[in-house]
Amino acid sequence: MIWFVSLLVFVMLASAIAVLLLPNMLAAVVASSVVSLALAVLFALLKAPDVAMTEAAIGAGLSSLLLALALRRLGLWRLDDDDVN
Amino acid sequence: MNMTGVEGIVLLGAIGLIMIGLAGLFMSNNVFRMVLALVILESGANLFLILAGFHGLGIAPIFLSNHAISDAGHMMNDPIPQALVLTAIVIGVGVQALALALILKIKAHYNTLDMSEIRQQMEYDLAKNNDVTLPASAQSPDSLVRSKVICQAEQTQPDHIQAKADVQQIGGSVNG
Structure with missing residues (x-):
């Protein structure tokens, strides 16, 4: 149990740092989605299953969809790293 | 706890x-x-x-x-x-x-999405639309105050900004 929670928190913090450091915006959006998924599992372990369902559906699904559609409109939807801005 | x-x-x-x-x-x-x-x-x-x-x-x-x-x-x-x-x-x-x-x-x-460029261009737009000069200290040389982005904007954008202001005025009069 405690090792599983430690692994989850480590994955969550690592992908949160990756959101700030990745040069590619699409990869940053995917990393923020990983943060939301790990957070949903933590909510389920903290005895809040309704919040976990909402976080997984809205935080990881709808939010990533919004960010990805905004990326496509901004012209940042690309898989290579050059010339981010 | x-x-x-x-x-x-x-x-x-x-x-x-x-x-x-x-x-x-x-x-x-x-x-x-x-x-x-x-x-x-x-x-x-x-x-x-x-x-x-x-x-x-x-x-x-x-x-x-x-x-x-x-x-x-x-x-x-x-x-x-x-x-x-x-x-x-x-x-x-x-x-x-x-x-x-x-x-x-x-x-x-x-x-652009760069925060500093957005801020500089926004200050330039505000100063241009309100007919005021950009705030600058008396000791600072001109080349430091008017940085590269503002100079580029001055070379390329005045007609564009003036046209946009005219369009906004026309739109405001139509809406009013």
């Missing part, structure tokens, strides 16, 4: 998420990355609130039947932070959609 191992680790994760979000908000120069950092900050605050209502022996409030309330052995977690977090997640997505709409407008108007 009695800190067992799991709660301490989750508390560390919540504080880490809040710190990473604040660092991203203060240190990044791209407005889209600032929105991502804001999302991380919200997630950290939500995890902190859920952790505040948690104790190790409790069960989930939605799984508690009427029979179990009278049983002293069963305690439920505090349901109020869970309801608040449930609302805060949805409101967070709304805030995020508003911020993304503002970013789309910024991109359409200034054609």
Whole structure:
């Protein structure tokens, strides 16, 4: 149990740092989605299953969809790293 | 609060998420990355609130039947932070959609996502539209005050800005 929670928190913090450091915006959006998924599992372990369902559906699904559609409109939807801005 | 191992680790994760979000908000120069950092900050605050209502022996409030309330052995977690977090997640997505709409407008108007360039061009636009000179200290040389972006904007943009101001005036008179 405690090792599983430690692994989850480590994955969550690592992908949160990756959101700030990745040069590619699409990869940053995917990393923020990983943060939301790990957070949903933590909510389920903290005895809040309704919040976990909402976080997984809205935080990881709808939010990533919004960010990805905004990326496509901004012209940042690309898989290579050059010339981010 | 009695800190067992799991709660301490989750508390560390919540504080880490809040710190990473604040660092991203203060240190990044791209407005889209600032929105991502804001999302991380919200997630950290939500995890902190859920952790505040948690104790190790409790069960989930939605799984508690009427029979179990009278049983002293069963305690439920505090349901109020869970309801608040449930609302805060949805409101967070709304805030995020508003911020993304503002970013789309910024991109359409200034054609950049860099925070310092946006600020310089916005100050130039305000000064141009209100017929004032940009604030500058008396000792500073001109080349430092009027930086590269503003000089480029001055070379290329006055006709464009004037045309936009005319269009806004016409639109205002039509609307008025």
